[in-house]
Every structure is written in structure tokens, then in C-alpha cells.
Amino acid sequence: MKTIVFPGQGSQSKGMGAELFKKYPGLMEKSNNILGYSIEDVCLNNPNGNLNKTEYTQPALYVVNALSYYEKLESIVEKPDYFAGHSLGEYNALLAAECFDFETGLKLVKKRGELMSKAPKGAMAAILNSSKEEIEITLEKNNLLEIDLANYNTLSQIVISGDAEQISQAQAFFQEGQTLYYPLNTSGAFHSRFMKPAREEFKKYLNEFSFNDPCTKVISNVTAQPYEPGCVVENLSSQLSSGVRWYESIFYLMKLSPSMSFEEVGNGEVLSKMIAHLEEDYTNQVSSGQVTIRMDSSQKYSGSATGSSDHTDSEKKFEKASGSIAQVEKIQEWMSASTIQPQSETANEKVKKWNSSLPVGSVVKSTMKDYGELKTRTQAIILFGHRAAVYMEGYKGYFDLDELTPVHKKI
Template sequence: MISYIFPGQGSQIKGMGGKLFDEFKEVTEQADDTLGYSIKKLCLEDPDMNLSQTQYTQPALYVVNALCYLKKIKEVGCKPDFVAGHSLGEYNALLAAEAFTFEAGLQLVIKRGELMSKATGGGMAAVIGLNKEQIFDILQENNLKNIDMANYNSPAQIVISGPKTDIDYAKPIFETNKGVTMFIPLNTSGAFHSRYMAEAKKEFAVFLEPFAFSVLSMPVISNVHASPYKQSAIKQNLIEQITSPVKWAESIQYLMNTGAMNFAEIGPGRVLMGLIQRIKRETGVT
């Protein structure tokens, strides 16, 4: 069996997409019409330095991930057994499973990016070397009650999220812990996947209300539950995803537990494949 996995924010890089914009010209034109600007120019040239801004990053990754998927299907001639995506990448997993059209998915991602970009003053950091129980204890013991756990990327790579001042304050506390191998502040403007995205979640729920989703053509693993989407819960999952932690390690473990599983990362970079190797190593899977 094979699972296709789609990367999220953080995997963007100038030059991503390359020749795919010309190879899939019709899809590129649909993206331009929906966005109101040239996606090819943004990704390949980034003349206004917008690619790292959330409201541009998310649509750009969605489009490039989608083009990479089209290219992959064209090459192999068949679809995967399962799909999953990390945060924003989950929209590409749903697209692959035919939950919505390319344009409809792009409209959702544009709105999601706009709402998430409004969240300012927040920060995130990756803590490497501790498990979630150890991080929880440190947060409790040091009265860091304003910080949430946002991404469970692997059993010992967890991203925390909260006000930037609190993340900065937490840095030396974590760095002096003998179990922490690295504390890496992330380049984000908001405290994503935390309680501080509640307003974005509320507005996104209103935007999602009129949308209807088609029957999924393959299993999509949910970030929120680390298990396959239920058809009746697609809308609620996408709403909850904005404030819920990304259960990536559990999602990959779920897929590995279904049987002999291969993975292919569909999109720019190899961040997720690196995480899978880390998950296997930290869980003792060979």
C-alpha cells in the first residue's frame, strides 16, 4: 500500500513548482483567475517578497501541491491507497480524495490564509528531545499557562504555540532542560493551532457554511483525530483544525498500523519524509 502525504506551511521555497505551471497550464490559469494574480510569478520570482506571508503562502502551497499530485498521477497512472496532509496540506489530501474541485479548495485556502494572517503577536517553537508529557510538565511547573502544544510532529519533536512574549520567555527554560536537544523558534506571525486562533476559527465556520463536500473517493487521515475522515464531519474537521493540534505522529502511526505502508511526499521539499523517518526511529519501527 502507499500513502501520499502533502506538506504544509514551512515547506514553501522560491522556485517551487518549476515547469509544472507550464505543463498544467489550464490549472495554472484557473488559479490565476481565482487568486487575481500570477501564481507562477509568485512562486518562481516572488518579486514583492510575499511568499513567506501566510495569506500568500497557503494558496501557493495548495496550488503547487496540487500540480505535483497531477504530475505524480500522470507518471504512475494510479491513485494512492490513503492520503494525508500536514495542516494546510490536508486540503490537498481532500482534493486528491475529490471532496471538492480545485477551484473550490483554493477558495477555502485563500480564506483560511487570510484569516490566519490576521493573528499577530503570536509565536511558535519546535521543542526537540522531549515527549508531550515532559513538555506538559515543564509548562505546568513554570506557570507557562499561555502556551499550547500545536504540532505533534514526532514523539520527540513537538511544536508549542502561544503569545510571542511567552514563547521567548520559555526559550531559556527549555534550553536548560537536559532532555532538550534543540529549541527552534519558527518564523510565523501567529500562534497557529492553538486557542489564539479562536476568532479565525469562528469566521471560517461562517465562510464554510454554504459549502457542500462530495463523497470521498479514498481515505483521508484527519489532523484533528489521526484517523480517517467521516464524510459527515468534513466541515467540522476543517473548522476544528484551525485551533486543534496537528496529530501528525499519530496519523503516520495509524497508517503504518494498517499494514505494509510506503509513503511519498507530494509537494516541495522532504520535510514530511524526514518526520516519518524520525517517527520510525523514535517508535522503534524498522
């Protein structure tokens, strides 16, 4: 079985589509009429840096994805059984499945781009090597409640989206262990609750059109399931303000057939790379037998308890899978996410004890390194959901309570 996937924002690069535009002059003319500017110029010359502005990026990617697909059709051997697209790419999946024609799709993404560009300011960041559950716990514990999970790209690459100030604050909590925080340079908080006003307006616009049901199955970003009949308006509008459930979509497809192959159609190979990661993740999970992937309406994966011998086995496998150890460690942690709870209780106790005896301004010393006498400038707090820490005067970073010992001043 075969799935064709279409990339979304982030896959654009200057110069994309150069050959395709020449090949399809008719469609280019239609595009320019709908958009009111030359999409070829945006892609090839990037005037005013427009290619990175979402109101231009989206039509540009839609056109390049569509033309790439038309070109593919000329030489296609195996008819695809499924289509899927990442965010904007879903429009190309629906186009390929004949839900609407080229022009309609372009009108939709034009509107979508405009609405997203006008959305209130927000920010996004990629969190690497941390699971969905860990991220959710960390955000909640640190009161970062104006942040949503926006893209579930792989088990260890999840994008958060939300209030710009909070996204920036969140960095401090995603730089422990293997976790990496990677800020994304976007204008808005896409795929988050902050897109709800845009969603409502977009829904009205969508209702002006009529859509066919897909003639080939399309996996929806919102449900990670094939489109149900009559759901185009609902799915496309919801997609704006909800997370892109990409890894679940891909796992769903992988589970359908062990011989499922994926082909990326469009500019670059961002999805191919993600899928390569997901193939490793999937193999590790299935072969270790530790995880049951539920493909029903439930949105969660569930880990099942296993004996220790299994665990050692899978650890060996993990070591062999070169380059993906960090990721695999994450899967393990993700499966044992429930162990975070008891740890944080001891951290709680430490913090309580500290604050009851050492008020702000107490003099302490580090047992790890000679910083001289340190003076606390905050109460002890819990960082990253589990670390008992305190801040010192003159130091920007935190100190772990475990490494500190109070100094008793001689009188």
C-alpha cells in the same frame, strides 16, 4: 499499502513549481482568476518577500501540491489507499480524495490564509528532544498557560504556539538535558486557541460550500483517524485552532500494515524526513514491546511496565540505531515521565529550606567554580520543573542550589 502525504507551510522555497506551471496553463489561469494575482510570480520571483507571508504561502503551496499530484497521476502505478496532509497539506489530501474540486480548494485556502494572516500576533517555536508530556508539565509548572502544543511532528519534535511573550519566556525552560528550543519565524500562533475567532469565521465560510465524503480514506490532523462521513466542515475549521497530530496519524497508518509505504507529493521532502524518524521510533517501540499504541479514540499513548531485562535489550537497540540516540533517550524518558514527580518534590524541599534560611541578598559561594562571593538577587525557585535554582546579582544565568554553599561573614 500506500499513503500519499502532502506537506504544509515551511515546505515552500523560491522557484518551486517552475516546470509544473508551464504544464498546466489552464489551472494556472483559474488560479490567477480566483486569487487576483499571479501565483507563478509569487513562487518564482517572491515579490516583497510574499512567499513567506501566510496569505500567499498557503495558496502557493496548495497549487504546487495539487499540480505535483496531477503530474504524479500520469505515471502512478499503485493507487494510494490513504491520503494525509500536514496542516495546509490536508486540503490537498481532500482534493485528491475528491471531496472538492481544485477551484473550491483554492478558495478555501485563500480564505484560510487571509484569516490566519489577520490573527492577533503570536509566536511559535519547535521543541526538539522532549516529549509531549514533558512539554506539558514544563509549561504548566512554569505558569506558561497561554501556550498550546501545535504540531506533534515526531515523538521528539513538537511545536508550541501561543502568546509571543510567553513563547519567548519558555525558551529558558527548554534548554536542559537534550532538549533544544528552536524559534520559528511565523507571524501568528497557528494551531492554538488564539485562532478560535478565525476558526469561527472560517466555519461560516466553509458552510457556504458543499463537500463530498472522501472517495479514498484521508487521515485528519484533528483526530489522527480517517475522516468520518460528513465531517469536512468540522475537521477543517477545528484544525485551525487545534494541534496537528502528525505522529499519531503516521503511527496509525504504520500499524494498519507492516508494508505501508509513504510517498510525499509536493515541494521538498520535509515530511519524508519526519516519516523516516517516525519509522525508527515505531520500530523501536514495537520491537522493545514497551509501548502499546492505542489506535482507538483515546488520544494518548500508554507505556506499559516492563522488566529490567527488556529495558537493557532496548537500550542496546538504541545504541545501534545510529544518530537517533537522543530521540530514543527521549522515548525512554517519555515512557517514564511519571518519575518527574518525586524529583520535583525534593527540589521543592530544597527550595523551601533555602528560602527559610537565606533571604534575597545572602552571600554564598559556588563549589563548582570560583566566582568569588555571590549575592543572591532572587528567592530560590524551581526551574524546568525539577531544578532548584537561584539567581545572583551580576549573573544572567541561574545557579543550581546543589552547587552553592552559604558564606558566613566573620564579625
